[in-house]
């Protein structure tokens with residue numbers, strides 16, 4: 001494999017949004033060597049996904065645990081310390097200052113990287129007002145991103161649309177991970193603000209999270225290879 005191919009492979013994270021380990025395993029088998037990084041979210045995590053994550057890591061894959069932790073500091077620190085022992089590469093936490101500080105303490109000394117979730121993309125300004133916030137989405141995202149950097153969090157998960165502005169505001173160090181990726185001509189499904197793999201990489205994303213365009217393709221491996229080629233062509 002060329003250096004450019006293996007760099008592109010490290011940037012693609014396939015979301016294993018399945019209810020059971022059996023289905024997730026079948027997808028990993030059919031993707032074979034083409035994919036080296038997988039995201040396990042809450043659905044699969046509550047269906048045997050954590051031991052499965054350890055199996056993937058033993059096979060040499062990288063794992064992103066999208067568990068979106070948020071609790072009192074003591075609980076977050078202790079949970080993060082346990083999760084760090086699983087050997088995963090990324091873990092999401094909500095980007096509240098207390099939560100971020102507690103999580104950082106929990107992962108100290110491990111290779112687990114923390115990604116802050118700024119504002120859920122299903123929220124609009126009215127949802128934030130209803131929940132009692134004084135800021136709209138744009139301002140709250142910017143505020144939390146700055147707080148994440150201040151807290152020394154390793155990265156953020158961001159919609160494709162926010163990636164360019166956040167890269168410009170936060171500089172080169174922050175790891176930016178972007179879902180809502182749709183290859184040219186693909187179905188958007190329930191994603192409203194989508195970007196092609198090439199555009200997201202050009203906007204400054206370090207990793208792209210792709211689910212259905214690969215997992216629901218007739219030939220998932222071919223779909224993954226096409227996205228990898230697009231990532232390689234856009235990579236600096």
Ligand code: C5P
Nearest residue numbers: 015017121179180191209210211212213
């Ligand atoms: O199938 P699709 O490519 O839309 O999957 C995207 C993945 O990224 C899903 O696992 C979804 O939960 C996740 N995600 C997202 N938007 C966010 C955060 C996470 O689509 N803002």
